[in-house]
Amino acid sequence: MPIDKKYIGKKYGPTTYVVGAEKLREFAYAISGGVPSMGFTGTGAPKGLNPLLHDAEAAKQGPYGDLIGLPNFAVVFSIAPFGQAVTDPELKINLAMLVHGEQEFEFFEVIKPGDVMTSTGVITDLYDKVGKDFLVLTTESKNQHGKLVVRGTWLAVIRHS
Amino acid sequence: MSFSVGDTFTHVRTCDRYRPIYYAAASGDFNPIHLDPEFGKAAGLGGNILQGLCTMGWAVEGFVNYLGDPGKVSKVTVRFSRPVMVDDTITVVGKVTAIEGGKLTAALTAKNQKGEDVLKNTVVEARV
Numbered sequence: 001m002p003i004d005k006k007y008i009g010k011k012y013g014p015t016t017y018v019v020g021a022e023k024l025r026e027f028a029y030a031i032s033g034g035v036p037s038m039g040f041t042g043t044g045a046p047k048g049l050n051p052l053l054h055d056a057e058a059a060k061q062g063p064y065g066d067l068i069g070l071p072n073f074a075v076v077f078s079i080a081p082f083g084q085a086v087t088d089p090e091l092k093i094n095l096a097m098l099v100h101g102e103q104e105f106e107f108f109e110v111i112k113p114g115d116v117m118t119s120t121g122v123i124t125d126l127y128d129k130v131g132k133d134f135l136v137l138t139t140e141s142k143n144q145h146g147k148l149v150v151r152g153t154w155l156a157v158i159r160h161s
Numbered sequence: 162m163s164f165s166v167g168d169t170f171t172h173v174r175t176c177d178r179y180r181p182i183y184y185a186a187a188s189g190d191f192n193p194i195h196l197d198p199e200f201g202k203a204a205g206l207g208g209n210i211l212q213g214l215c216t217m218g219w220a221v222e223g224f225v226n227y228l229g230d231p232g233k234v235s236k237v238t239v240r241f242s243r244p245v246m247v248d249d250t251i252t253v254v255g256k257v258t259a260i261e262g263g264k265l266t267a268a269l270t271a272k273n274q275k276g277e278d279v280l281k282n283t284v285v286e287a288r289v
Contacts, residue, residue: 023187026186026187027187027188029183029187030180030184030186030187030215031184031187031215031218031219031221031222032222033174034183035183036183048226050225050226050229050230050231052230052231052232053231063230063232064232068231068232069231070221070222070225070231071221071225071231071232071234071237072214072217072218075188076187076189079189079190096204099241100213100241101240101241102238102240102241102282103213103214103217103237103238103239103241104238104239105236105237106235106236107235107236108235110231110232
C-alpha cells in the first residue's frame with residue numbers, strides 16, 4: 001500500500017542537540033581514516049587532517065576563532081526529524097525496505113563547539129512509482145542565535161512489502 | 162589560494178573492516194545493516210554496508226582538501242547509487258565546472274575499485 005499523500009506537510013521536531021568539541025573531532029577522525037576516540041584505542045588525528053577540524057590552538061588563530069566541524073557533521077543533528085518521520089507509526093514504513101536514495105545539504109553557518117542546534121522537518125513530497133514509495137523530507141537546523149545553519153533534503157525510497 | 166574552472170582533485174579512501182563501526186560511533190547511525198555482516202546478508206546486501214552518509218563525507222572531504230577550508234563548503238547533493246562494502250576502495254574525482262558571483266561549483270564522481278559509481282549526480286558548491 002502506498003503511503004497516503006495526506007501526510008505531505010506533516011511536521012517533525014523540534015529536536016535539540018548541543019555540539020561538543022570532542023564529537024566534532026571524532027567525526028572528522030572517522031571520516032578521515034582515523035579512529036573516533038580520544039581514549040586508549042585512539043590513534044590521534046589522521047595525517048593531513050585540516051587543523052581547523054582538530055587543533056584548537058591553531059583554530060583559535062584561524063578565520064572562525066575556534067574549532068569547526070566538517071560541514072557534513074550536520075547529519076548528526078539534522079537526521080533527528082528524518083528519523084522521527086520514517087519511524088512515524090502513522091506512516092507504517094517497514095524500515096527493512098527503506099534505503100536512503102538521495103541527500104542534499106545547504107550550509108549557511110559553520111558549526112562550532114557549544115552551538116545549540118534546533119532541528120525541524122516537514123514532509124515536502126510523497127509519491128509512488130514502480131512499486132516503491134518516495135518520501136522527501138526537508139529539515140532546517142538553527143543555532144542558538146536563531147541563524148539557519150543547514151537545510152537538508154532527504155529522500156527515502158521504500159519498497160512495497 | 163586561487164581556484165580555476167577546470168581544476169581537478171582526487172581523493173581515495175578504503176572502507177576498512179571497522180570503518181562502518183567507527184562511522185557509527187561518530188555519527189550515531191548504528192543501523193545493524195552497517196555493523197553486522199550476518200544482518201546485512203539476511204537483508205540481501207551480501208554483508209554489512211558502509212553508511213551512505215560516510216561515502217558522502219568522503220566526497221565532502223575531497224572537496225575540503227581542495228578548498229583548504231572546511232567552512233567554505235556551501236552545498237552538497239548526492240544520489241546513493243550502489244552500496245559500499247567492506248574492503249571497497251572509493252576514488253572521488255572532482256572537477257570545477259563554474260566560478261561566478263563568489264560561488265564555486267564542482268561535479269564529482271565516486272567509483273569503487275571495479276569502476277562502478279557509488280554516488281551519482283554529485284555536485285558540491287563553495288563560497289570563494
